[in-house]
Amino acid sequence: MISFSAVTKVYPHGIVALRDITVNIEKGEFVFLIGPTGSGKTTFLRLIYREIKPTRGSVYVMGENLAKMKEKEIPYLRRKIGFVFQDFKLLPYKNVYENVAFALEVIGCDPDEKEARVEEVLERVGLSHRKHLLPYQLSGGERQRAAMARALVYDPPILLADEPTGNLDFEAARGIIDLLVEANLRGTTVIVATHNRDIVNSLRKRVIVLRDGALVRDDKEGGYDV
Amino acid sequence: MYKLKYFISEALKGLWRHRVMSLLSIITIFLVLFILGVFLMIGANVRFAVESLSESLEIRLVLKGNPTPQDVQRLYNSILSLNGVKEARFISRGEGLRNLAKELGREDLLGLLKTNPLPDVFEIRVKRASDVEAVVRSLKGWSETQEVIYGKEAAQKLLAIQRFLIYGGGILGSILLVSALLVIFNTVRLVVYARREEIEIMKLVGATHWFIRFPFIFEGVILGGVGGVLAFGALILSYGEAVKVLSSQFPFIPVILETAVLYKLCGAVLLLGLLIGFGGGLFAVQRLLGKVAME
Numbered sequence A: 001m002i003s004f005s006a007v008t009k010v011y012p013h014g015i016v017a018l019r020d021i022t023v024n025i026e027k028g029e030f031v032f033l034i035g036p037t038g039s040g041k042t043t044f045l046r047l048i049y050r051e052i053k054p055t056r057g058s059v060y061v062m063g064e065n066l067a068k069m070k071e072k073e074i075p076y077l078r079r080k081i082g083f084v085f086q087d088f089k090l091l092p093y094k095n096v097y098e099n100v101a102f103a104l105e106v107i108g109c110d111p112d113e114k115e116a117r118v119e120e121v122l123e124r125v126g127l128s129h130r131k132h133l134l135p136y137q138l139s140g141g142e143r144q145r146a147a148m149a150r151a152l153v154y155d156p157p158i159l160l161a162d163e164p165t166g167n168l169d170f171e172a173a174r175g176i177i178d179l180l181v182e183a184n185l186r187g188t189t190v191i192v193a194t195h196n197r198d199i200v201n202s203l204r205k206r207v208i209v210l211r212d213g214a215l216v217r218d219d220k221e222g223g224y225d226v
Numbered sequence B: 001m002y003k004l005k006y007f008i009s010e011a012l013k014g015l016w017r018h019r020v021m022s023l024l025s026i027i028t029i030f031l032v033l034f035i036l037g038v039f040l041m042i043g044a045n046v047r048f049a050v051e052s053l054s055e056s057l058e059i060r061l062v063l064k065g066n067p068t069p070q071d072v073q074r075l076y077n078s079i080l081s082l083n084g085v086k087e088a089r090f091i092s093r094g095e096g097l098r099n100l101a102k103e104l105g106r107e108d109l110l111g112l113l114k115t116n117p118l119p120d121v122f123e124i125r126v127k128r129a130s131d132v133e134a135v136v137r138s139l140k141g142w143s144e145t146q147e148v149i150y151g152k153e154a155a156q157k158l159l160a161i162q163r164f165l166i167y168g169g170g171i172l173g174s175i176l177l178v179s180a181l182l183v184i185f186n187t188v189r190l191v192v193y194a195r196r197e198e199i200e201i202m203k204l205v206g207a208t209h210w211f212i213r214f215p216f217i218f219e220g221v222i223l224g225g226v227g228g229v230l231a232f233g234a235l236i237l238s239y240g241e242a243v244k245v246l247s248s249q250f251p252f253i254p255v256i257l258e259t260a261v262l263y264k265l266c267g268a269v270l271l272l273g274l275l276i277g278f279g280g281g282l283f284a285v286q287r288l289l290g291k292v293a294m295e
């Protein structure tokens, strides 16, 4: 599904964010990506949705070599990948419904199908009763649910989450993780970068640990600490 | 079809959401285009006036001896074939004397003189002041020519004015045009820049570049178009008023009254607005699209 082969990423000014990473993530896996701040987690995720290119090595997503991917093909790659970020990235002037629908409008989905799918996904994340509210009128947990709905509405085979619980209390974080697990049970490959020790420890999923850009641990059913 | 509707409605929503900025940019575009239009109109009118004056520049070709009607016809043809000549009129010595008598108010002049002392003359008008010198030079070379009389100083002054208008006006006009382009371009760019977050999210959820571009291009075109239409209307109206005032206060100043010319000028201003709106929108969104694609 996703495979890194000897990937090194050097940012401008010679900052090495990832060094020589080789890792393979199969279809349907649930992976936690952990490591101290600045260890390269976000960089790892950005490589997968082709926000950036590796400096050396290659990244394959669903059989495609992203380094060779043409600029024009990137949108189609992104339609196979859902994203959730710590800061939600919702459009402030669109309500919940419109924010989710936006993701479908952008890919040219027809209006009837759009409505059905948005309603369904809002139901799934438990936001149907909040769909007419604007992001600022929602709690942090609800905002992240809206972002989840937007990521899930086009049924992507891959879901990336960068510290999705970073701004949430324990309860809200739990709710978001449940949604991620549920998506994973439906067959979506999920990668979550996180600092949340409790959640990593309680789920016992695959854990990939980065430190200073190097892969230092990769456990099948791992915990936060060794 | 569904998409076109989507693009237009997104563009309108975008403009409305940022209505203060949109309004400000429309005003800016309007003002810039209006000033440019005023300048163009003044320029066109000054040129028109100078040309009218040039037409009243007159060259008198005084002929030697007694040319036959055939000679006169031949000379007439030669004169018209000279570059820059607009029209020529033959005035025989007889006609000249009658005119003179009329001017002096002495109808008996013909009787008083035993012989007609006046020569045969061609009155020649040129198209432009700059043609005078060349025409005069040609005429002087002819064997039938006794003398060439013309307003040398007037011609030279007009010529200087024309040169000044062409170069000065050209420079000033270009400066004005370039600043108009820059101002409008930047205004549209600012409007688009206010929307970077939206573009980032669109890219993230897999919108193609064209899909992202269209609403912004529409926005640019709408901004430029509305500014242009306003400038068009204001120019036509204020020109009418200006002409009214001018022709009652200074009736001797020649002005362009032909509406086709005016509409063409104002139409050019409108088109300019649309084009710059389009270019500004496209360029701005292109910059934002390019940014993340780097690294």
Ligand SMILES: Nc1ncnc2c1ncn2[C@@H]1O[C@H](COP(=O)(O)OP(=O)(O)OP(=O)(O)O)[C@@H](O)[C@H]1O
Binding pocket: A011, A012, A015, A016, A017, A035, A036, A037, A038, A039, A040, A041, A042, A043, A044
């Ligand atoms: N655009 C960039 N230009 C230059 N350096 C960058 C850029 N983005 C990240 N870096 C650097 O790359 C390194 C890895 O950053 P990255 O964001 O991947 O870390 P992270 O593991 O996500 O950290 P955190 O847990 O704080 O989010 C850091 O040292 C960071 O300063």
Ligand SMILES: [Mg+2]
Binding pocket: A041, A042, A043, A162
């Ligand atoms: Mg990060």
